[in-house]
Amino acid sequence: MTVHTPIPSRNRGLPAWAVWLTVLLVLVGGVYFASNLSGTNPTVAIGPQKSAAPSGSGAVNEAVALAIIKKAACQACHGQNFEGGVGPDLHGIAKGPVIAGLKPLAAANPDTWIHLWISGTDPEVKAIDRKGMPVFGEGTLTDAEIDTVVAYLKTLQ
């Protein structure tokens, strides 16, 4: 059984110092607000370790590519910043694949191997062990979307 024991107070009124302190701080806040009314916000998504964030080139539509990458949940395996996870690190992917099984594909298709690998619908690619990598070309991503993603991934250094 819970015993009800009210907590009394010494006084009900408001101390003068508390009123003055409140007025003073609200004034300080008001001055800061008034002096920071005009400007343009930068785009900053709050989160730690911004040094690890990938840097995109101006020629690539980074925002669109990242939206497609998010839709395809690439970062679930390749890491939030493509540093690798279940899947390999994607930095430097423009120089060639890190998985040995993909090197023949890259040698035969130096410009399109990343697109072919992500899509996964080409008969030549189907013969390669995908090690859990989904086939994105079968309804998940369009060819244009894969091209956008590839252009972005090639900017990762």
Place this chain on the structure above:
Amino acid sequence: MSANLKKLRPYDEPPKTSDPLFPAAPDSATTAGLVVAALWLVVATGLGALWLLQTIVPQATLQVHAALPFNLNLWVVLEPDRMLSGFQNALVYGWLTNAAIGAIWFITPRVTGRPLVSNAGANAALGLWNLAVLLGIASIFLGILPDTGTLSEFILPINALAALGLLMVNGIFWGSVAKSIGPGAYISVHFFGIALLAFLGLYVLHAVVPLFNLADPWPALINGFYVRTLSAYWLFGTAVGTLYYLVPRATGNPLYSAGLGLLSWVTWLGLAAISGLAALLHPDVPYAITTLGSVGGMLLVLPAFLVTANLLLSMRGRWSLLVGAGTLSFAVIGLAFLVMSSIIDGVGSLRSVGAHVTGTEWPVGALIYAGLGAYTFAFLALAEHAFPRVLRRAWSDGPLSEATRWLTFGGVAIGGAALMLGGLAHGSLLSQQADPDTINGVMVWFRLGGLAGVGLAALGALAFLLELFLMYTSGRPAEFAVAPPPSTSTTSPAVAGS
């Protein structure tokens, strides 16, 4: 000769009774909330220490893949981003939220004079919430969540479970205080009521954001808004509501001023509402709106200071109670961290400082001061006060309580300071466009400091859990008589509670 079935003899089996799935005894939900919270505290601090270890030793990561039948795959991904996310989620949703709900279940009946409308419901709500948090944190490490923000966006079924749990907590709280709420209710009830409504509303808002398929970076910006506002409303509100109850109880003094309590509540209510706007840093958001958010974040120091002053003035004549590991010493450390973390958050809300430290270790250091410092000590104070009363057992006389206090205090002070200073250094290096190797070379020292601090806090959490275990298994029985209200005080209807 017929047996008397009502009178059991020594060789008789006692009649079998079935335990209800959710206990309905008074204070059973308080016990459940605080015990589960203690377990989460150990998990959270352990994950925090592992995260810092992984940032120092990159080889300490683990990725396991196992092929399961039916073409299913099991992935376990223990890498820094996910470890940090696990730490933050376990700290906020696991430890602090369970402790806050336990505090609400403990304090509300005592200040309103009316029992909870359903103790079984209160236990069920805790069960739903913890199931959701457990599944959510597991999904971070099983590679199911693509996004590992400060507080992760769990998948919809998990969010639905969590929201249902929060809805039940709200329903039981409001049902219990329905006849007591109003200007006459004690100030803790005011803080709890707003904090609960805000938590439910914010959680539902956060959960439905993915349904709108917003373009980047809006999901991340809204996550930032959610984290800031949740911290300001839910964590600050419940911790302060708890301290407003504990300090007068532990000292036996009346509250210094009901008016001051109400002023702290009103200022908190207004400023917490706008503080999250500072996170919406996007060219499409008017500059004045984000500035308003910065002002809200800065001025949150005002309610923190008013609460601290009110409670310190309430301790007059009882300073000797600060010596030793009692409720009051934990509460005072919590108040000190509350003021410090409010000042730190205020400084971090300044546009120039925010731009300098965003994306560095600063926010984690600030979270350690607020989450593991201010709010943790408030709830440790509650545990010191509440467990002997709900379990009817005394704390052991050993050094574990001292160990909890000093290890946690030292760990938070060292770890939080190291990460915040590291964040400032990191921001400077980034502005000088230093290369990653240089940054890592400098940052390793700050991360070592952070690891030492969070490691100490983890040991403090273990000491707390061990002390709780010893109390439950071998603590001597204790009864707590409740002292009558002081007859000399001028009882104010604003705090009479009924």
